[in-house]
Amino acid sequence: MEGHVQVNETELQTVIDQVKAIKNGPRVLQLYMDICAHCGVCAEQCHVARTMPESRTNPAARSDHIRQLYKRYGSTWGQVLKAIGAARDITEDEVAVWQRDFYECSGCRRCAKFCPFGIDNSILTRKGRAVVHALGKSPFMMSETQRISDETGNDEGQTYAAFVEACRFLCEEVKDDWDIDVEIPIDRKGADILFIPASADLVSFPETHMGVAVFFKALEIHDGTTWTMASTAFDGANFGLFTGDDPHMARKNQAAYDACIDLGVKKLVIGECGHAYRIAKRMGPTASHFGNPFETTNIFLLADEYLQKGVLKFDKRKVDEIITYHDPCNFARSTNVFEEPRRLLSAMTDNFVEMTPNRTENWCCGGGGGLAVMDGAEKVEMIDGTFLDYRMKVGKMKVDQIMATGANYCAAPCANCKRQLMQLMEHYETGVKIGGVFDILGNAIVLEETKVKAGAKVAS
Amino acid sequence: MQVFELIIGKLLPYATLVILIVGLLYRLNRWQRAAVGNIALYPSAATRWRLFGKVLSEVTLFSSFRQENQALWKRTWPFHVSLFLILLGHTRLITDWPLRVGLGLSEGTVNAISAWGGGICGVVALMTCLLLLARRFGIQRVREISTGEDYGVLILLLFILLTGNAMRFFTHYDIAEIQQYFRTLFSTAPTQVPHDPLVLLHFLMVQLLLIYFPFGKFLHVPGVFYSKTLLAKDY
Structure with a gap:
């Protein structure tokens, strides 16, 4: 022995x-x-x-x-x-x-x-x-995701060509689904806004990204605000927060900082990804307290600002879902985004229902901290079963909480939450659809008419 | 008996005082000097005053878990408040309460407050201490994280409260003699140590508690001001 x-x-x-x-x-x-x-x-x-x-x-x-x-x-x-x-x-x-x-x-x-x-x-x-x-x-997928991210600049390992192709494809989808001409500008120098989502949105949750493109279209029509994405930094997700690897976290966020400086944008806007926003706003080189020449904010704060100004108009008849909202931990407890998504959803539908508890007391989906990306045993020695088994077990409370609302759509603006919740809904066969807030926005928005023609001309 | 009186009453108090003060200053100094990161937990307190109010309500009312865990709150809040009042009452041993003169209270009134207030607090603290101990044994999720320290500290407090209550309710003690002892303890002409074994036992255990204070879980008392501020602050 x-x-x-x-x-x-x-x-x-x-x-x-x-x-x-x-x-x-x-x-x-x-x-x-x-x-x-x-x-x-x-x-x-x-x-x-x-x-x-x-x-x-x-x-x-x-x-x-x-x-x-x-x-x-x-x-x-x-x-x-x-x-x-x-x-x-x-x-x-x-x-x-x-x-x-x-x-x-x-x-x-x-x-x-x-x-x-x-x-x-x-x-x-x-x-x-x-x-x-x-x-x-670190569990295999955690270190592997970091490795891929360091190699390619994004967690999914998409190449530049794949990224450009994905953006082009999504523009076509917007046209097909909602009959709106949009473009997703890449590396546009001098744009007002640099938008960085979790790159998972481009691959796994494309409707969120389509909704975002439509939203920026509405801004452009309204006051000429221009936006862009960056080929060098189109992924805000950052596993350095999850593995405790500070150098990785700083390195990845540095790419976002450099892109902001290179493109000369006034605002860095993070998409539906709570932990990306937490890092960008508070922890990495783009953090607000460094006195950077650009402002760091997120898509909800920006959209809410325009909603308050009365710029965003919605056709509530287009939304048939009963919608509830899941507060991702990094958006709610960690970065103070509570009311903005709710105001947006309430403007899009009369069928918005709260789950209980909510806001700062909301239960975790069970996929936080990077757990949502792990399905197997991930080379963790002592684990019994797999991470998927574990997640399905601890997510049961979340399922019950969502089912109690009677909603058939749960908006969860976080790639981790979305993946975990989708798997939960399938596992427990609930039939509830999971998506983002901007998925609904893209469908429900009514663009200002006269200027739509002008916008269409630019696009054609 | 003479030896015990000498050790407990004349020598140990010096060590106790030094260890308590140096130990606490060492710990506070460490916390104070350490780097502070942004760990805000929202909704946070936007202004200085709101932060002050929030931390104050946390440390005086234990507001964060008041609604969620009423069973624990009903034990631990009276426990801490009565301990605090008991501590306040004991200041009478070393000072003649400038407040008493300021408020124009007679010695008799103070004795009455001491008898009633001290008596009630003593009983409340003892009961809640027992309830907290029972909770440690009785609730699985608490038992599984309880260590020898957790039980030991409660048992030490229990004995301090038992001896304290015994003095108040069952024996006659001479307050003037004890006051005289404490007020001259650190002077060049200390008076005699009280002979009452119950007083000595009580005093010994309190000293053990104070010596242990800067090293173990009692640090939650000064620490909670720092930790609550870190979470409630809007950076």
């Missing part, structure tokens, strides 16, 4: 070193090491802990992986703290456990909403994932 358990001492030392480094790390990590009192409130507020009631899914228990090692190795009194149970020694399968457990948390931040001590477990989840990533042990 000798050599049965392969203990990699160097790996364990890396874990210890990275955990000890928290001592000089950000305030938030230091606090979270010190102040958890194990009250158990988070377990009631977590969709994973509720649907898989095992001790390892308890958010406090998951965060304790880091906390107890920190106290054991980062404190002079490590042995004393161990004696009273506040600390523990590192175990042989530590890395394998982290790899499984930190990818069972979607980082949705709902627990932070209710924690009496103000602990946001998603930050510890990201820290745990960062350690796993540093050891080269």
Whole structure:
């Protein structure tokens, strides 16, 4: 039996070193090491802990992986703290456990909403994932997506030709479906707006992107606002947020920054992708606090601004769906986008219904934190079953929540949410359609008549 | 007995005071100096005053989980409030309450407030402490994350409350003597340590708590001001 358990001492030392480094790390990590009192409130507020009631899914228990090692190795009194149970020694399968457990948390931040001590477990989840990533042990699709993104500039690995072709094809689709002439400009210098969606919208959720093109058409007709996409940065999605890989996150966002500068745009507008907006607005080089020569905003804020001005007109008769809205965690809790999509949807239909709870207290779809892209076991050692099994299990609450509204269309402006929800609706055979907000907008919008002709002339 | 009195009453208090103050300052200094990132959790507080109000309501009313977990709130809020009032009441041992003179209260009134207020708070704190302990044992999701520290801290508090309540309700103690002791403790001419073993036991356990304060979960008391601010702030 000798050599049965392969203990990699160097790996364990890396874990210890990275955990000890928290001592000089950000305030938030230091606090979270010190102040958890194990009250158990988070377990009631977590969709994973509720649907898989095992001790390892308890958010406090998951965060304790880091906390107890920190106290054991980062404190002079490590042995004393161990004696009273506040600390523990590192175990042989530590890395394998982290790899499984930190990818069972979607980082949705709902627990932070209710924690009496103000602990946001998603930050510890990201820290745990960062350690796993540093050891080269991120689940396969996570590291693979990052690799593809570094190679091609987008998570789907689309080439420039494929991107241009996709845009051209979508313009044709808009013409066929809604009888509107649009164009999707690429690398147009001096445009007012650079638009960056999640590139998954171009491949997997094209109707959202079509709706966006129609929306920009309405703006152009109204006040001559011009927009463009960039061939060097047409993907705002960024797995660096999910794997805890800060350099990757900065690198990818840098491409967006460079494109803004090259094209000389006034505004960077992020599409229906919450985590892309969170990074662009707050974390990467395009973040607003750097005093960049362009403004960083998102498509909902922009559309709502024009809606308030009375520019956007909709024909409610074109929308027959009963629509509900799912707040993606990164748009709602993390970037304050609550009312804008609701105002837009309410302007498009009288059949808008809320799910309960909603807004800041909304339940995660179960696919957050990058989980939605993972279907198999993803080379995660200790996982039982696959990520798809897991997601279908923890997403049950979301399904029930949507079904209770009686809606037959759920708008979820996030590529992760969309994929997870589509799979959920299929798995539980609900028949509810999943899509974005702009899918509906493209269908319902009424463009200003006289100027449509002028627009059509330009396009032809 | 003499030795115990010397250790608990004359020597340990110096160590306790130093460890508590140095330990807390060390920790606060670390938090204060550490880098702050933008981790706003929306809806956030847009202005300085709103932030102040939000953090205040969090730390005084425990508002974030009040609606969601009323069972816990009904235990933990009275628990913390009564502990805070008990702490406030104990300041009477070291100062003659400038407030008392300011408000024009007689010594008798203060004694009455102490007897009633202290008595009620003592009972409430003891009951809620027991309920919190029962909760730790009784609820699976709480039990599975409970460590020796979590139980130990509650049991220590339980004994402090038991001895404190025993003094108030079952034995006669001389408040003047204890006041005299505390007011001269750190002076050049300290008076005698009270002989009452119950007082000594109570005092010993409180000192153990204070020594442990800067090292374990009690850090949630100063820490919650920082963490709530980090989440509620609009950067």
